[in-house]
Amino acid sequence: MESSNVIELKNIHYRYDRDLVLTNINLAVPRGAFLGIVGPNGSGKSTMLKIILGLQKPRKGSVLLFGQQQSKFRDWERIGYVSQKANAFNSGFPATVYEIVASGLTKKAGLFRMIGNKRRPQIEKAIRAVSMEDFQDRNIGELSGGQQQRVFIARAIVSEPDVLILDEPTVGVDSKNVQTFYDMLERLNKELSLTLMLVTHDIGTITNKVTHVACLNNTMHFHGSTEDFEQVKDSELSQFYGHDVQRLHHDHEHSHEAPTR
Numbered sequence: 001m002e003s004s005n006v007i008e009l010k011n012i013h014y015r016y017d018r019d020l021v022l023t024n025i026n027l028a029v030p031r032g033a034f035l036g037i038v039g040p041n042g043s044g045k046s047t048m049l050k051i052i053l054g055l056q057k058p059r060k061g062s063v064l065l066f067g068q069q070q071s072k073f074r075d076w077e078r079i080g081y082v083s084q085k086a087n088a089f090n091s092g093f094p095a096t097v098y099e100i101v102a103s104g105l106t107k108k109a110g111l112f113r114m115i116g117n118k119r120r121p122q123i124e125k126a127i128r129a130v131s132m133e134d135f136q137d138r139n140i141g142e143l144s145g146g147q148q149q150r151v152f153i154a155r156a157i158v159s160e161p162d163v164l165i166l167d168e169p170t171v172g173v174d175s176k177n178v179q180t181f182y183d184m185l186e187r188l189n190k191e192l193s194l195t196l197m198l199v200t201h202d203i204g205t206i207t208n209k210v211t212h213v214a215c216l217n218n219t220m221h222f223h224g225s226t227e228d229f230e231q232v233k234d235s236e237l238s239q240f241y242g243h244d245v246q247r248l249h250h251d252h253e254h255s256h257e258a259p260t261r
């Protein structure tokens with residue numbers, strides 16, 4: 001039977017040149033989880049994602065994907081990825097939303113290979129999943145940063161992966177749309193049973209969305225369920241970040257409290 005963890009890192013060490021960027025990293029992502037990875041700038045978050053994706057090779061430790069050693073793993077279409085700064089198009093970029101999403105089906109062949117009409121329902125389903133159906137024929141460069149990011153998520157899920165990995169997807173999303181963006185991710189996680197792994201600085205916004213949290217600062221300071229994360233004291237978090245952090249609490253958290261009188 002396949003492992004219940006879709007991704008596992010065991011005792012990972014990584015350095016680019018001199019200093020260790022990642023030390024003794026252990027992480028297990030259960031099937032169906034929505035994991036938020038937080039940490040200060042330069043703490044190794046993107047590097048950890050690149051190791052999972054096989055783009056960087058760790059000095060020490062092992063990576064398991066769906067229970068299989070990464071070196072033997074071939075089903076890369078099961079893992080969708082949207083990199084940082086994926087949405088940096090200028091207004092003249094000559095491709096429509098539909099074409100960009102369709103290109104997710106021909107990753108090896110490049111952006112503009114023609115795709116037959118029989119794939120149309122699959123492409124339209126991915127566009128609907130990110131609520132961009134009204135913009136299907138628009139040029140990508142004419143959309144806001146947040147809308148472009150949705151299109152890149154549709155491109156990453158059009159091949160129906162089991163896991164979607166996102167590196168800071170709310171960069172370029174204006175603050176009033178961040179919440180609806182996370183609502184959409186929560187919907188993808190629940191309705192499509194898509195395991196989500198997301199690097200973010202929005203620690204306050206994510207704690208009422210994600211099921212698991214990982215706090216990384218070269219080593220793994222915390223990794224566990226959101227309920228357990230709620231028990232981590234704010235003072236410990238500030239210590240780990242090196243500055244004050246604001247953490248919003250669950251909306252429902254106080255509604256269960258007994259009235260004081």
Ligand SMILES: Nc1ncnc2c1ncn2[C@@H]1O[C@H](COP(=O)(O)OP(=O)(O)OP(=O)(O)O)[C@@H](O)[C@H]1O
Pocket residue numbers: 016017021039040041042043044045046047048
């Ligand atoms: N290609 C590279 N060559 C050398 N050092 C690198 C390279 N990429 C990243 N680093 C260094 O590795 C460390 C971790 O970088 P990484 O991008 O993984 O951090 P991050 O947590 O994703 O940061 P941010 O939140 O700023 O995106 C940083 O000190 C960075 O300067």
